[in-house]
Structure formats: structure tokens, C-alpha cells
Amino acid sequence: MKIEQIALYNVSIPFVFPFKFSNGELLNHTCLIIEVKSEGLTGWGECPTFDNPYYTYETINTASHILKDFLIPRIINKTINSPQEIRNLLAPIRGHNMAKSALDCAIYDLFAKKQKVSLSQFLGGIKNSIKVGVSVSLQGDISQLLNRVESYVNEGYQRVKLKIAPDWNLKPLREVRKKYPDLQLMADANSAFSLDDVALFQKMDELNLTMIEQPLAYDDLLDHRTLQSQINTPICLDESINSLHDTRMAIALKSCQVINLKVSRVGGITNSLAIHDLCEKKGIKLWCGGMLESAIGRATNLHLASLSNFVYPADISSTNRYFQEDITQTVIDLNSEDSTITVPTNSGIGIEVDENLLSKYCHHQQVFR
Structure with missing residues (x-):
């Protein structure tokens, strides 16, 4: 397929509630939307970067710069025979996984549409619906936290992840566990702690937490190994896993028992498939994480999560969990009876973008031919 046109949209969608975590607060989902055209077909991808370099060094501005000046020029007007070629074409540009992932995912969407199959079918997925959970940001007090958790449990979510921080950790977890003794409950530290906090994690x-996600430094594997050897709760690595090499190192060191695999963090679907297959072979369980995406990124995650080794509920959630209004005609809804979301069955990612809503929330657009 010849890549005939690429459009880059800078988008900001307001959240229903502010999303608070250990490093700050988000009021809007800022992202870059990629639109790739070839042979009358359109592929969509999302780069869910933040305005500030809190989660990774990438930001909306750096990703936009790298895409416009380096990545898009490497594939525009090129003939691509398979989506796996994208990784090699972009390999000379070091790092910038989220920017790369947006292009990679859009190309996968395009190829699945060419074959007239869903992205899940294209990838070899085996699940028609994905068990999902919800992520609860830092709250003002325990009462507010319990009310927020209750609202999600009433909606049907059966797994809840609580953001924790040095001043917000054991007590909120205890209070939620006390009220919901059978809830799948996990903690997400976003790298806010150190080995000085071993006693806290032992408590x-x-x-009976399902896992503790990324308790220590974002670039660490050794200290996570030490912590995992001293606690029973499984450690889940997130920010520490940016590549297949990182995954191999974590497995060799026994730094974790679980990995939160985010397609945007590892540079796209091709890399995600390699990590998935290695973890399945080595007995490391996966779950599909989210980056507060629009329905474009959310649908891509659903298709990826249909693969066999994604065994824990995904961090995807329904559209109305985050947005009153998204940029697509397709609404991603929770099946409250079993805490699942159905994998779209139309070709590609199975999502129809609403051009009017995309225009409404787009602050800048650039087209490459």
C-alpha cells in the first residue's frame, strides 16, 4: 500500500472529572490523532501524550515535532507491504515510542481494513469481549474516594485501581478493602516510592491486592527485584517496560510477576506482539493499560487485549467514564453485567470518527502528501 496522505491533529478533549495522580492533575485529554490514507482507505492512530513530561519524557510538543520533522517524512509516499515494516522504517530515530506508536497503529488499522477484517482478527485475537476495570485518581478525602468507588462498582466495574502517593496510600486502600472485601483491588504508585518504603508495602x-503497579523508579529493574523478593503481592511493571529488551531484563531479574502493556509506551503493535509472546512463553501475566485515550486509542487497546496472554482486566473503561463527548460516532460502552467491553467487529479498529467533533476539539491540523 502506498502511503498517499497523512494528517496530524492536535486535540484536547475535556474530562468529566479532573484526573489527579502523584505528579499533578489533568483537566483535558491532550493527544495527537494520526490519519493515514491509502487506496481509498483511512487508518487512525493516537499518540496520548501529556502536556508535561510526567509519565515519559515525551510531551504533546515533542511528539508533534518528531512526527512532523522525522517520522512522517520517512513513510509518506512509501509503498508498505506489511505493517511490520513500519518499525524498521522508524528505527533510525531513537526513542519517541509514543510518536512512533501512533503511526504504527494507524498503519495496522489500514492493513486490517484492506483485508476487511477486524484488527483483533488481523492480530490473532481470541476474545470477543474484554474484562475491564477502572482507574481512580487521587481524591480529596476518604469519603469522596468511597463515593467515587461506589459509583463505579454500581456501574458494573469489578476491578478498581487506586492511585497512591506518599501521603495517600495505606489508609485509602484499607478503607476500600473494608467496604469491598471481594473487589479486585490494585494500587498504582506511578514511581512515587523507594526501598525505604518496604515496610509500607509489606503491610x-x-x-489481598491483585498487584501493586510501578511502586519504584520509572527506570528501575534492580530495586523492583529487591522489593518483589520481600513482599507477597505481585509487582506489576509499567513505566520500566519500554521495549522487548526491558522485558527480557525484567524476566531475567525476576523484577515483577505482571506487566502492564501499553501499546503507545512500547512503540506500537509490532513491539507489543513481541512482548506479548515472550511473556506468554515465560509465564509473565499481562494486562492492557490505558492512557486516558479517545475512542481511537481505546478501540486499539481492546483489539490488542483480545490476545491470549492478557489475563487481567484491562484499564480501558467506557467512553462516558472520562468524556461527556468524544471525537467518534462510536461509543465504547461497559457491559455492566460482567464488567466487559465488546471488541469492535467492523474492519480495522471498528471506530467511525466524527469529523465535526474532531474539528471541534482540534486546535491545530497539518496535512502531509
Whole structure:
């Protein structure tokens, strides 16, 4: 397929509630939307970067710069025979996985549409619906936290992830566990702690948490190994896993028992497939994480999560969990009876973009031919 045109949209969609975590607060989902055209077909991808370099060094501005000046020029007007070629074409540009992932995912969407199959079918997925959970940001007090969790449990979510921080950790976890003794409950530290906090994490063992996500430094594997050897609760690595090499190192060191695989963090679907297959072979369980995406990125995650080794509920959630209004005609809804979301069955990612809503929330657009 010859890549005939690429459009880059800078988008900002307001959240229903502010999203608070250990490093700050988000009022809008800022992202870059990629539109790739070839042979009368359109592929969509999303780069869910933040305005500030809190989660990764990438920001909306750096990703836009790298895409416009380096990545898009490497594939525009090129003939691509398979989506796996994108990784090699972009390899000379070091890092910038989220920017690369947006292009990679759009090309996968395009190829699945060419074959007239869903992205899940194209990837070899085996699930028609994905068990999902919800992520709860830092709250003002325990009462507010319990009300927020209750609202999500009432909607049907059966797994809840609580953001924790040095001043917000054991007590909120205990209170939620006390009220919901059978809830799948996990903690997400976003790298806010150190080995000085081993005693704190040992106390969490009594709470029967599904896992503790990224408790230590974002670029660490050694200290996570030490912590995992001293606690019973499984450690899940997130920010520490940016490549297949990182995954191999984590497995060799026994730094974790679970990995939160985010397609945007590891540079796209081709890399995600390699990590998925290695983890399945080595007995490391996966779950599909989210980056507060629009329905474009959210649908891509659903298709990826249909693969066999994604065994824990995904961090995807329904559209109305985050937005009153998205940029697509397709609404992603929770099946409240079993806490699942159905994998779209139309070709590609199965999502129809609403051009009017995309225009409404787009602050800048650039087209490459």
C-alpha cells in the first residue's frame, strides 16, 4: 500500500472529572490523532501524550515535532507491504515510542481494513469481549474516594485501581478493602516510592491486592527485584517496560510477576506482539493499560487485549467514564453485567470518527502528501 496522505491533529478533549495522580492533575485529554490514507482507505492512530513530561519524557510538543520533522517524512509516499515494516522504517530515530506508536497503529488499522477484517482478527485475537476495570485518581478525602468507588462498582466495574502517593496510600486502600472485601483491588504508585518504603508495602500484603503497579523508579529493574523478593503481592511493571529488551531484563531479574502493556509506551503493535509472546512463553501475566485515550486509542487497546496472554482486566473503561463527548460516532460502552467491553467487529479498529467533533476539539491540523 502506498502511503498517499497523512494528517496530524492536535486535540484536547475535556474530562468529566479532573484526573489527579502523584505528579499533578489533568483537566483535558491532550493527544495527537494520526490519519493515514491509502487506496481509498483511512487508518487512525493516537499518540496520548501529556502536556508535561510526567509519565515519559515525551510531551504533546515533542511528539508533534518528531512526527512532523522525522517520522512522517520517512513513510509518506512509501509503498508498505506489511505493517511490520513500519518499525524498521522508524528505527533510525531513537526513542519517541509514543510518536512512533501512533503511526504504527494507524498503519495496522489500514492493513486490517484492506483485508476487511477486524484488527483483533488481523492480530490473532481470541476474545470477543474484554474484562475491564477502572482507574481512580487521587481524591480529596476518604469519603469522596468511597463515593467515587461506589459509583463505579454500581456501574458494573469489578476491578478498581487506586492511585497512591506518599501521603495517600495505606489508609485509602484499607478503607476500600473494608467496604469491598471481594473487589479486585490494585494500587498504582506511578514511581512515587523507594526501598525505604518496604515496610509500607509489606503491610499491603494483608489487603489481598491483585498487584501493586510501578511502586519504584520509572527506570528501575534492580530495586523492583529487591522489593518483589520481600513482599507477597505481585509487582506489576509499567513505566520500566519500554521495549522487548526491558522485558527480557525484567524476566531475567525476576523484577515483577505482571506487566502492564501499553501499546503507545512500547512503540506500537509490532513491539507489543513481541512482548506479548515472550511473556506468554515465560509465564509473565499481562494486562492492557490505558492512557486516558479517545475512542481511537481505546478501540486499539481492546483489539490488542483480545490476545491470549492478557489475563487481567484491562484499564480501558467506557467512553462516558472520562468524556461527556468524544471525537467518534462510536461509543465504547461497559457491559455492566460482567464488567466487559465488546471488541469492535467492523474492519480495522471498528471506530467511525466524527469529523465535526474532531474539528471541534482540534486546535491545530497539518496535512502531509
